[in-house]
Amino acid sequence: MRASASADLSGASDYIQGVNTLTLRIGLGTNTFGRTSDEAASRAVVDAFVDAGGTLVDTADTYGESEAIVGRWLAGSRWREQVIVTTKVGNHPEYEGLSTNSVTRGAEASLRRLDIDRIDLYYAHYQDDSTPIEESVRAFDALVRAGKIGRIGLSNFTPHAIAEWLRVADEGGYTAPIALQPHYSLLHRRAYETEYAALARDAGLEVYPYRALGGGFLTGKYRTELDLEGRARGAGVRGLLTPEGLGVVDMVRDVADAHNAPASAVALAWLIHQATVTAPLASATTPDQLAELVAAEALHLSTEEMAALTVASATYA
Secondary structure: OOOOOOOOOOOOOOOEOOEOOOOOOOEEEOOOEOOOEOHHHHHHHHHHHHHOOOOEEEOOOOOOOHHHHHHHHHHOOOOOOOOEEEEEEEEEOOEEOOOHHHHHHHHHHHHHHHOOOOEEEEEEOOOOOOOOHHHHHHHHHHHHHOOOEEEEEEEOOOHHHHHHHHHHHHHHOOOOOOEEEOEOEOOEOHHHHHHHHHHHHHHOOEEOOEOOOHHHHHHOOOOOHHHHOOOOOHHHHHHHOOHHHHHHHHHHHHHHHHHOOOHHHHHHHHHHOOOOOOOOEEOOOOHHHHHHHHHHHHOOOOHHHHHHHHHHOHHHO
16 A cells, blocks of 8 residues: 655655755754753754755644744744745644644644744644544645645554555545654664554655654763753653663664764664664754764664664664
8 A cells, every 4th residue: 555645755755846855864853942942042953954954844733832933943044945844733732633623723823833834744643543534634635735734744653543544545535644753763663663664665654753862862871860860851761771771872882983973873873774764853952962963864884783783772672
């Protein structure tokens, strides 16, 4: 089965003038904007991202001020036609779920915050078992036909629900999803590799993994309980402070040292080398951190290094 409306999204596609492929195979996650990064710092990061050739900027209606910050940045930049804007609906308290009402009102609210005419790639953020998939499919299709969104993506759906959405879209002649945003990294492999990778390949879906750096754990900055104190993401990575988790980090650092590269670049490069991955998403709070992420683009890992990383993370496979 193949998504009937699949575009050549080796990045985002023919629906953005002048952009046929991702210039940089990394997407910028903006969940830190307005949270751990104030607006000035956030704008500096996105400026550095596009200056480095980045085009995919990912946000969501539940990321606090992120959409508004991205919108104000877009309004003051010359990059709108080059930047691929992705956001999500379904988890905001005012537009919860994927009913027609939630999807339609959520899209309008995101368009206002982003101050744009069209969302380039719009995700159903979470599966909604209380709404028939047929209703959600029609709601997203209506937004495409109205020109308010360019393409459709799915995140945090079961494989069965993804397949059902594709089937309904295909049989009904509705616009089909062209992208998945799954949780996938060296520290979270099993679900994607056993349940989603083949589905994405067979359906021709683009794949943009989130938490690609394991909440920052794969950068190597968390080694002990003391390292978690005062950290915004400390609670989220505490469970990774195990011999197995630290073993993955040690292998990442070994490979990084061999290339004189940042550990974060190695973790992202491993994902970039996966056959079904289009571009991992990662966030940065400073331009210096952003530069470490961008270094993944030019990092060519050998077959032996890829195998060593895969073996070291086998506990998570």
